[in-house]
Amino acid sequence: MAKVLMKGNEALGEAAILAGCRYYFGYPITPQSELPAYLAKRLPQVDGVFVQAESEVAAINMVYGAASAGARVMTSSSSPGISLKQEGISYIAGAELPCLIVNVMRGGPGLGNINPSQSDYWQATRGGGHGDYRTLVMAPNSVQEMADFTLAAFEYADRFKNPVLMLSDGVLGQMMEPVVMPAPKDYDMDSKKWSLGYTGKDKTARNLCTSIFMGQEELEEHNWSLYQKYQVITDFFKANKDLAVEEYLCDDAEVVLVGYGIISRILKTVVEKCRKRGIKAGLVRPKVLWPFPSDVFAKLADKASKFLVVEMSYGQMVEDVKLAVEGKKPVYFFGRTGGAVPSDFEILNEVDKIVRPD
Amino acid sequence: MKQVFGKTNVLSANPTHYCPGCDHGVVHRLIAESLEELEVADRSIGVAPVGCSVFAYDYFNIDFNQAAHGRAPAVATGIKRTRPDSIVFTYQGDGDLAAIGTAEIIHAANRGENITVVFINNGIYGMTGGQMAPTTLVGMKTQTSPYGRDAATMGSPIRVSEIIATLESPAYVTRVTVNTIANQIKTKKAIKNAFTLQKEKKGFSFVEIVCICPTNWGKKPTDAHKWLTENMLPVFPLGTFKDIHGIEKA
Numbered sequence: 001m002a003k004v005l006m007k008g009n010e011a012l013g014e015a016a017i018l019a020g021c022r023y024y025f026g027y028p029i030t031p032q033s034e035l036p037a038y039l040a041k042r043l044p045q046v047d048g049v050f051v052q053a054e055s056e057v058a059a060i061n062m063v064y065g066a067a068s069a070g071a072r073v074m075t076s077s078s079s080p081g082i083s084l085k086q087e088g089i090s091y092i093a094g095a096e097l098p099c100l101i102v103n104v105m106r107g108g109p110g111l112g113n114i115n116p117s118q119s120d121y122w123q124a125t126r127g128g129g130h131g132d133y134r135t136l137v138m139a140p141n142s143v144q145e146m147a148d149f150t151l152a153a154f155e156y157a158d159r160f161k162n163p164v165l166m167l168s169d170g171v172l173g174q175m176m177e178p179v180v181m182p183a184p185k186d187y188d189m190d191s192k193k194w195s196l197g198y199t200g201k202d203k204t205a206r207n208l209c210t211s212i213f214m215g216q217e218e219l220e221e222h223n224w225s226l227y228q229k230y231q232v233i234t235d236f237f238k239a240n241k242d243l244a245v246e247e248y249l250c251d252d253a254e255v256v257l258v259g260y261g262i263i264s265r266i267l268k269t270v271v272e273k274c275r276k277r278g279i280k281a282g283l284v285r286p287k288v289l290w291p292f293p294s295d296v297f298a299k300l301a302d303k304a305s306k307f308l309v310v311e312m313s314y315g316q317m318v319e320d321v322k323l324a325v326e327g328k329k330p331v332y333f334f335g336r337t338g339g340a341v342p343s344d345f346e347i348l349n350e351v352d353k354i355v356r357p358d
Numbered sequence: 359m360k361q362v363f364g365k366t367n368v369l370s371a372n373p374t375h376y377c378p379g380c381d382h383g384v385v386h387r388l389i390a391e392s393l394e395e396l397e398v399a400d401r402s403i404g405v406a407p408v409g410c411s412v413f414a415y416d417y418f419n420i421d422f423n424q425a426a427h428g429r430a431p432a433v434a435t436g437i438k439r440t441r442p443d444s445i446v447f448t449y450q451g452d453g454d455l456a457a458i459g460t461a462e463i464i465h466a467a468n469r470g471e472n473i474t475v476v477f478i479n480n481g482i483y484g485m486t487g488g489q490m491a492p493t494t495l496v497g498m499k500t501q502t503s504p505y506g507r508d509a510a511t512m513g514s515p516i517r518v519s520e521i522i523a524t525l526e527s528p529a530y531v532t533r534v535t536v537n538t539i540a541n542q543i544k545t546k547k548a549i550k551n552a553f554t555l556q557k558e559k560k561g562f563s564f565v566e567i568v569c570i571c572p573t574n575w576g577k578k579p580t581d582a583h584k585w586l587t588e589n590m591l592p593v594f595p596l597g598t599f600k601d602i603h604g605i606e607k608a
Contacts, residue, residue, distance in 0.1 A: 023440060049439045053432065054465035061429035061462070065436025068423045069403070069444075073436070091426050189440070196403045196421040197441035208415055210406075210424035 003180050008146040009034035009173040011181075012102060012166070013042065015150035016074055020187025021100070022048035023073040025062035027055055029081045030114045031170040032104035036076065056081040060088030060101070067097035068209035070195030072154055072187050076102035078170075079120050080111060082128075089163055090129030094211030096226070098157030100150065101135075102166040104173040107339035115339025116170030118261060121316035124167050125290040132223045134230045136164045137289040139260040143177035149287075151182050152243075158192075160233050167289060169312065171262040171341065234291040245293040246285040249275070253282025255355060256300055258309040258321055260286050262341070267310060269344045270351065279355055289317070297324035306354055307331040310347055312340070366390045368399045372416045379579025381569035382410060382478065384536045385545070386417050389476060392550040393420070393445065398557060402445040403437055405430040407459075409451040410484040428459025431466035434473045445556055447474040453483040456492040456516050463518070467562050470527030474552040474563045477518060479594060480571040488574030492516040495593055500574070515593055519566045523599035529561035531600040535568040535591065537583045548598075551605045560603050568594050 006014070013035050016024070024039045036052070043050040053059035059075045066073040077085060082103045092099060105120050107113040124137045136156055140149045146168065153164040190198060196207050213219040237244040246264075249271055250256060257267045264285035274281035284300065286293050297307075306329060309318040318333045325331055334350040336342045368390035376382045393399040399420055406414040408427035415422035425433040430448035438446040455463050455477050463475065482500055483489040490503040493515045497506040523531045530552055534545040545567055552563035568590050570582035577585055598606055 023436070025436065051435065051439065051469075054461050057429070058432040058435075058462050058465065061426060061432035062436035062439075064425070064429075065405070065423060065433035065438075066440045067436070068433075069437045069440035071436075071440040073440075087426055088429070095424075196423055196437060197401065197444045198421075199401060206419055207421045208424075209422070210415070212412060212424055 003178040005176050006143060006179050007034050007174060007176050008143045008168065009104065010038045011143045011179045012146040012150050012168070013038035014181060015147035016100070016154070017042055017046055017048070018182060018184040019072065019151045019154040020185050021072040021074050021154060022046065023066045023071045024049070024075065025051045025053050025059040025066070025073070026075050026077065027053050027059050027081060029078045031106055031116070031173050032076050032078045032102065034173065035102065035104070056084035057087065060085040060092070063099050064088050064092050064095070064097065067092060067099045068095065068195065069197050070189035070192040072189070074100040074102065076104065078104045078106045079108050079117070082120060082123070086129035089135065090131050090133060091211050092163045093133035093135060094131060095209050096161040097163070097209070098161055099163050100153050100157060100166060101163055102168060105167065105169040107337070113339045114170065116262065116312060116341060117337070117339055118169060118263065118311050119313040119316065119337060120167070121289065121311070121313060124165050125292070125320070133226060134290060136160065136162055136233060137167050138164065139167045139287060139289050140172060141261050141264045141285065143172070143175065143179045146172060147179055148182055151185060160229060162229070162233070167261065169261055237288055237291050237293065238295060241293070241296065244286065244288040244291075245296050246287060247296065248283040248285070250282035250284060250300060250304070252280055254280040254305045255282070255351060256304045256307045257281060257283045257351070258307055258317070259311065260289060260317065263310050263312060266342065266344050266347065270347045273344065273348055274351055279351060281351065292320045292324070294320070294324035297321055298326065301325045301328040305329060308350060308354055309333050310342065311335045312342070313337050366394045368394045368419055370417050370419050374417070375413055376410065377573045379570070379572045379582070381480070381536050381567070384542060385476065385478065385567055385569070386414065388542065388546045388549050389447070389449070390418060392546065392553050396550065396553050396557060398445045398553065401443060402447070403441070405434045405437070405446070405448040407448065407450040407454040408485075409454050411449055411451060411478065412485065414449050428454050428457070429462055430454070431459065431462040431471070431473070431475065435466055435469070435471050438471060438473050442472070445553060447476060447553075449476045450478065451484065452477070452479045452481065452491040452493040456518050464521070467522050467528045467564065468525050470529070470561045472556055472559055472561055474556050475565070476549065477564065477566040478569050479518070479566055480569040481515070481590060482571050482574045484571050484574055495589060517594060519564065519599050522564050527562060528564060528600055529555050529602050530563040530605060532564070532598040533566040533568065533594060533596050535586065535596060537586050555603060555605055568596075
């Protein structure tokens with residue numbers, strides 16, 4: 001396929017269609033609005049369904065319904081709207097249904113502002129809603145990855161019967177880059193024999209989709225079975241490290257810079273500038289935020305001397321890095337919050353401070 | 359011997375968790391019989407609410423989804439849009455539908471979703487122990503209105519059918535009750551009308567059923583039905599508020 005110039009939000013929308021997603025339920029909010037706008041136009045052209053819901057709460061519950069009926073289905077929003085979706089995400093996780101939820105992060109807390117941010121990391125990776133559950137969290141860093149990760153996200157969601165969260169931000173959603181659209185996938189919702197409304201001849205009992213387990217033993221058994229599944233997901237990404245993490249010039253790195261999403265693009269520039277100045281810098285960029293690629297950091301902690309985590313927040317992922325490094329080496333942090341994007345120059349200054357302390 | 363009555367196969371054989379004298383069992387049977395008679399049970403999908411009927415799925419031998427509190431119409435929207443040939447219905451109480459789920463019910467109705475909503479109005483929250491509902495009568499004592507519902511500070515009962523009927527899209531909006539055998543027969547007819555419209559893809563249908571809650575009303579079932587007739591029905595008048603395809607005359 002030829003290269004096309006697209007906004008991240010639109011590339012994600014087109015990729016969803018290529019992944020076989022024909023159902024979108026959402027509610028307007030900046031800076032994700034190009035995505036529903038794109039799908040409102042595109043989905044009817046492919047016999048799909050686009051519904052503008054009355055709220056984010058309704059939208060995620062429509063997703064819950066469609067997922068239970070076997071659809072490849074998605075919703076999207078930006079930070080305040082994702083907070084509203086947490087009720088439904090908890091139900092979807094509890095009922096073990098696949099879907100894609102896109103968060104084009106903006107500044108918070110509260111209404112915050114519409115500038116890019118990474119301050120929903122905790123919400124995304126710690127569950128967000130009530131109860132013992134996990135969502136698989138992916139973090140693209142380019143318009144190309146907005147497309148590629150979307151196809152992967154639908155595959156993971158179906159494979160693990162779990163909601164997948166795409167953690168993007170206002171920069172990735174809004175910026176334009178050349179993108180090569182991935183090859184389309186076939187999807188047959190009757191492959192999900194557990195789905196409501198499945199009427200295949202091999203159906204022997206009715207299908208039920210629920211997250212209520214009234215007996216204490218019953219719920220405990222259910223929760224441990226979820227836990228086992230989360231272990232399977234964790235092991236999958238441990239065994240497929242390249243899907244979970246990108247390492248750049250880490251082999252001889254003394255200072256390891258760490259960042260995800262749009263920050264990782266800036267950090268790459270910083271690493272190159274450091275190298276030109278004789279500082280042995282490297283970059284670790286998690287592509288999957290939950291499960292967190294802890295072993296990569298654990299291994300690097302034996303080689304590198306320092307870590308610098310950079311985020312568009314006042315420090316959230318840095319806690320996971322510290323847990324993985326286990327105090328073996330110092331973990332520094334630099335962040336901008338409130339919608340500010342740090343420049344390579346600012347970060348370079350931070351590296352200087354760490355490498356050459358006065 | 360000639361069999362004059364039988365249990366529909368759409369109802370399961372599970373023992374009921376509902377209180378003695380509760381109307382849920384009657385309404386469940388009317389729904390199950392309607393689905394069987396319309397020959398749509400094998401492609402029917404129910405959506406259970408939060409409340410006493412959270413376990414409604416235990417009593418129907420059809421596919422079911424259990425939704426979050428008030429969200430059943432949104433969940434039903436997602437199911438119906440995905441499986442348009444299914445017969446999709448929600449079964450919701452007054453706390454679920456008329457309080458926390460107000461937005462979802464109004465907008466599902468306004469989009470004209472081709473689903474059926476069965477709304478159980480007994481003027482109280484049952485499962486949580488008898489709190490005030492949006493449909494609680496003025497003066498009625500509940501756990502959270504121990505001195506009686508005061509219209510000045512707690513509002514007056516919401517008449518949901520009348521609200522839904524102001525919208526352009528809904529095809530059928532009716533209020534019935536199951537306080538007598540005659541009214542149970544009328545309720546069955548209303549439920550069957552609603553599912554018939556859905557089967558014919560004629561739009562959103564809404565059946566409000568005024569019911570009793572003997573446990574939380576603190577009354578014997580017979581007394582509760584008498585109380586319903588004397589107190590609930592003047593506030594929630596029976597009748598059909600919208601029938602754009604004239605199914606009741608057909």
